[in-house]
Amino acid sequence: MMTQIVNFFRRNLLKKLIALIAAFFMWVYVMADQDPAIEGSYEVPLTISNANYEFIPLCEDKVIKINTRAPRSYFVKYNANAFRVYANLEGLQEGEHKITPQVVMPQGFELKGILPETVTVNLDTLTEQQMPIEITTSGAVSQESAIKEIQKSMDVVTVVGPKSFVEQVAKVYGNINFSGNTSSFEIQIPMHAVDAKGNAISQVRVVPSVITISVDIESGVKKKIIPVVPELSAADGWELSKISVEPAQVEITGAESVVNSIVTIKTVPFTVQTGQRTFKGTLKLVVPDGVTAKNDEVTVSAEIIRKPVMREQTAN
Numbered sequence: 003m004m005t006q007i008v009n010f011f012r013r014n015l016l017k018k019l020i021a022l023i024a025a026f027f028m029w030v031y032v033m034a035d036q037d038p039a040i041e042g043s044y045e046v047p048l049t050i051s052n053a054n055y056e057f058i059p060l061c062e063d064k065v066i067k068i069n070t071r072a073p074r075s076y077f078v079k080y081n082a083n084a085f086r087v088y089a090n091l092e093g094l095q096e097g098e099h100k101i102t103p104q105v106v107m108p109q110g111f112e113l114k115g116i117l118p119e120t121v122t123v124n125l126d127t128l129t130e131q132q133m134p135i136e137i138t139t140s141g142a143v144s145q146e147s148a149i150k151e152i153q154k155s156m157d158v159v160t161v162v163g164p165k166s167f168v169e170q171v172a173k174v175y176g177n178i179n180f181s182g183n184t185s186s187f188e189i190q191i192p193m194h195a196v197d198a199k200g201n202a203i204s205q206v207r208v209v210p211s212v213i214t215i216s217v218d219i220e221s222g223v224k225k226k227i228i229p230v231v232p233e234l235s236a237a238d239g240w241e242l243s244k245i246s247v248e249p250a251q252v253e254i255t256g257a258e259s260v261v262n263s264i265v266t267i268k269t270v271p272f273t274v275q276t277g278q279r280t281f282k283g284t285l286k287l288v289v290p291d292g293v294t295a296k297n298d299e300v301t302v303s304a305e306i307i308r309k310p311v312m313r314e315q316t317a318n
Contacts, residue, residue: 052092126164141181163206220257
């Protein structure tokens with residue numbers, strides 16, 4: 003039996019080898035024709051790796067486009083999740099760095115290029131800063147009620163994040179919506195960090211992110227007309243005369259217990275500059291908490307004169 007098998011392979015050996023080689027090349031041709039190599043691209047999220055724990059990496063490029071070449075069937079078999087693109091920050095210190103992303107691909111893919119070819123990564127110091135809380139309001143309580151007092155669970159919060167963004171924070175605030183409330187209430191409001199133009203800074207976080215606000219609303223609203231006192235002053239060597247304010251009185255509204263204790267309302271302090279003979283300007287009123295004023299600003303006028311210089315006379 004064994005001899006027959008050996009004789010079978012020996013018989014016409016050359017023809018059989020030629021047929022085998024021909025079959026191999028035929029298979030290669032068919033595979034190349036049916037599954038040709040093509041080019042394609044994937045968009046892959048950029049991963050930051052090996053950053054020093056003391057720094058926060060900041061990079062505007064979030065996605066890298068990788069151009070590849072592979073058999074057509076591979077583009078059906080694999081999606082973007084099979085690829086990895088990362089920026090290696092090992093050993094880098096604070097500051098801006100140009101990094102060439104590294105690509106990890108499934109076997110069988112040929113890398114043709116990436117866009118962008120380099121990314122800019124800024125290693126920023128993690129820092130924190132304490133900021134006072136400002137409370138803004140929207141809406142209004144019912145006409146029969148007034149806000150007597152607003153209390154915060156804390157006056158200061160901590161802003162945490164990259165140093166370059168923490169330094170941009172101009173204000174941390176929370177908003178209370180009154181919208182027809184008729185009785186006292188307690189509410190938790192989120193804290194928002196914004197820059198000098200009021201734009202939110204999402205790269206920082208506020209700790210705590212919410213605070214508790216207690217609002218004491220009193221029924222029984224009282225209106226009262228009180229005089230305005232302008233807080234106006236002049237520079238050294240000058241004095242003001244004929245000070246007038248328009249309107250001279252304003253109407254305030256609030257809880258009776260609060261309004262009864264208010265006899266005047268002042269403007270914000272203002273110092274008139276030298277070099278002018280008259281002054282006329284609009285000044286904001288300092289409205290006490292729990293009170294609203296019909297007008298929140300007035301027009302103040304005054305004349306500026308030089309103080310007389312007293313000279314000592316020496317007897318002859």
